[in-house]
Amino acid sequence: MDERKQSGPKVSGRRARVVVIGGGYAGVAAALRIAGKAARRRVPVSVALVNPSPLFVERIRLHELAAGKAPRRLELARLLGARGIELVVGHARRIDAAARAVEVELAGDGTAAPGSSAAASSTAGSAAAPARRLDYDALVYAPGSAAAPEIVPGGREHAASVADAASARALHERLRAARPGSGVVVVGGGLTAIEAAAEIAEAFPALRVALATRGRVGEGLSERGRAYVGQALRELGVAAREGVRAARIDAGGLLVEPEAGGAGATGAAERVAADVVVLAAGFRPAALAGSSGLDTVAGGRLVVDRRLRAPEHPEIWGAGDAAAALDADGAPLRMGCATAMPQAAYAADSIVAALAGDEPPPPFRFAFVIQCISLGRRRGLIQRVDPRDRPLERVLTGRVGAWVKELVCRFTVAAIRSQGLLPGPHGRPGQAPRPQSAGALEVDGERLPSGAAT
Numbered sequence: 045m046d047e048r049k050q051s052g053p054k055v056s057g058r059r060a061r062v063v064v065i066g067g068g069y070a071g072v073a074a075a076l077r078i079a080g081k082a083a084r085r086r087v088p089v090s091v092a093l094v095n096p097s098p099l100f101v102e103r104i105r106l107h108e109l110a111a112g113k114a115p116r117r118l119e120l121a122r123l124l125g126a127r128g129i130e131l132v133v134g135h136a137r138r139i140d141a142a143a144r145a146v147e148v149e150l151a152g153d154g155t156a157a158p159g160s161s162a163a164a165s166s167t168a169g170s171a172a173a174p175a176r177r178l179d180y181d182a183l184v185y186a187p188g189s190a191a192a193p194e195i196v197p198g199g200r201e202h203a204a205s206v207a208d209a210a211s212a213r214a215l216h217e218r219l220r221a222a223r224p225g226s227g228v229v230v231v232g233g234g235l236t237a238i239e240a241a242a243e244i245a246e247a248f249p250a251l252r253v254a255l256a257t258r259g260r261v262g263e264g265l266s267e268r269g270r271a272y273v274g275q276a277l278r279e280l281g282v283a284a285r286e287g288v289r290a291a292r293i294d295a296g297g298l299l300v301e302p303e304a305g306g307a308g309a310t311g312a313a314e315r316v317a318a319d320v321v322v323l324a325a326g327f328r329p330a331a332l333a334g335s336s337g338l339d340t341v342a343g344g345r346l347v348v349d350r351r352l353r354a355p356e357h358p359e360i361w362g363a364g365d366a367a368a369a370l371d372a373d374g375a376p377l378r379m380g381c382a383t384a385m386p387q388a389a390y391a392a393d394s395i396v397a398a399l400a401g402d403e404p405p406p407p408f409r410f411a412f413v414i415q416c417i418s419l420g421r422r423r424g425l426i427q428r429v430d431p432r433d434r435p436l437e438r439v440l441t442g443r444v445g446a447w448v449k450e451l452v453c454r455f456t457v458a459a460i461r462s463q464g465l466l467p468g469p470h471g472r473p474g475q476a477p478r479p480q481s482a483g484a485l486e487v488d489g490e491r492l493p494s495g496a497a498t
C-alpha cells in the first residue's frame with residue numbers, strides 16, 4: 045500500500061483535536077512540539093495529554109532512584125501548561141479507533157490541581173473512578189512500557205524492578221532494610237541490568253551484588269566496551285554469572301540453569317541465595333493497542349508503517365516503547381528514550397503537516413550513534429555504534445564517560461522542553477542526525493554527530 049496516499053486527519057471550520065496517550069519521553073515531546081509548531085503555523089489545534097501521574101518520570105534515572113538519589117520533581121502541568129496543552133490525569137482504557145475517541149478512567153477529577161486526588165496519587169483505578177471520553181482528529185500513541193515480571197516464574201511475587209518509579213522506590217526500601225552481607229542479584233546482562241547492578245553496588249557497598257545473565261554481560265558492546273564494563277563491575281565488587289538462565293525466583297533467591305552451550309553450562313540447576321532479586325531483563329510494551337483491537341506485533345507493540353502511522357488508522361501515530369517503528373533492516377527499533385524522542389518529533393511534525401494540508405514528511409529514518417551506560421556515579425561508558433546500533437571499537441570510559449552520560453540525561457529533559465520552541469535536536473523528521481559543527485563530542489578522536497542515540 046502506498047503510505048502517502050492514505051488519508052490523515054482532515055478538519056475544517058473548527059479547532060483540530062489532538063490527543064496524546066502517555067506522558068513519558070515520547071508523549072511529552074510530541075505534545076509540546078505539536079502545540080509549538082501548530083502555533084507558529086497558525087493551525088488551530090487543541091492538544092490533550094493523558095497520563096496516570098501528574099509527574100513526569102525520568103525513567104532513564106530510575107536505577108539512581110533505587111540507589112537513593114532523590115529525583116527532580118517535574119510537574120507535567122507546568123511542562124505542558126506553558127503551551128496551552130491540557131493534562132488529563134488518568135488511564136486511557138480503550139481506543140475506539142472507529143469513532144476516533146479515547147476512553148479515559150480519571151484519577152480523581154482528572155486534573156493536577158492542588159487538592160485533587162489525582163495530584164496526590166500516581167495511579168487511577170478505583171472501582172468508582174470517573175470516566176471521560178476524548179474525541180480526536182489525530183492521536184499519538186505513546187504509553188511506553190513497564191516491567192515484565194512474568195518472564196521468570198515467581199517474578200511477579202518476589203522480584204524487584206527499576207522499570208517504574210514506584211518499583212524503584214520499593215527496591216530502595218528493600219536495599220536500605222537489607223543487613224550487611226545480604227545478597228542482591230540483578231537478572232539480566234543488558235544496559236539496564238548493568239546500570240542497576242553498578243549503581244546499587246556503589247551506593248550499598250556492604251551488600252553482595254551479582255549479575256546473572258544468559259550469554260555475556262554487555263553482549264551488544266564492543267570488546268573494549270565489554271572489557272571496561274567487566275573491570276568497572278569488578279572494582280565495584282559485582283560478581284557476574286554468565287551463561288545462565290533464571291528459572292525461578294522465590295523469597296530466598298533464584299534458581300539458575302545453565303544455558304545450553306553457554307559459559308555456565310557446568311551441569312545441573314543451581315540455587316543462588318539472595319535477599320533481593322532485581323529483574324532487569326526486558327520491558328513489556330503497554331497492552332492498550334492490542335486490547336483496543338489495533339494491530340500489534342508479537343509482544344504487543346503497535347504496528348506502524350514507515351511514517352509511524354497505524355496502517356488501518358492513518359490518524360493514529362505511534363512513538364516510543366509502545367510502537368514497533370522499524371529500523372533500516374525492517375526489525376522493530378530497540379526500546380529507548382533515544383529512539384522514542386526522534387519518533388515523537390517525527391509524529392508531531394507529520395500531524396502538524398497533515399492538519400496544515402502539507403505533504404507528509406519523508407519516511408522516518410533513524411541512525412544510532414552512541415550508547416551511554418552509567419556505572420555508578422564515578423564511571424561511565426560511551427560506546428560508539430554504527431547507524432544500525434552495532435558496536436565499533438571506540439569508547440569513552442571512566443569519569444569522562446560518567447560525565448558525558450550525565451550530560452546526556454540532562455540534555456534529554458532539556459530537549460523535551462525545547463520541543464515547543466525549536467525545530468528540535470534530532471534533526472528534521474525523516475533525516476538521520478545532522479553533523480554538529482562546533483563543540484561536538486569526540487570518542488577516540490572521532491567527532492560524533494548531534495542527536496546521539498543513547
Ligand SMILES: Cc1cc2nc3c(=O)[nH]c(=O)nc-3n(C[C@H](O)[C@H](O)[C@H](O)COP(=O)(O)OP(=O)(O)OC[C@H]3O[C@@H](n4cnc5c(N)ncnc54)[C@H](O)[C@@H]3O)c2cc1C
Pocket residue numbers: 065066067068069070071094095096097101103104105106107134135136137186187188189206207208236239330332363364365366379380381382383384416498
Ligand atoms: C533504569 C532505566 C534506565 C534506562 N536507561 C536508558 C538509557 O540510558 N538510554 C535509553 O535510550 N533508554 C533508557 N531506558 C529506556 C527508556 O526509559 C524508555 O525506552 C523510554 O522511557 C521510552 O519512552 P516512552 O515515552 O515510550 O515511554 P515511557 O517513558 O515509559 O512513558 C510512557 C508513559 O505513558 C504512561 N502510560 C502507560 N499506560 C498508559 C495509559 N493506558 N494511559 C495513559 N498513560 C499511560 C506511563 O505511565 C508513562 O508515564 C532506561 C529505562 C530504565 C527503566
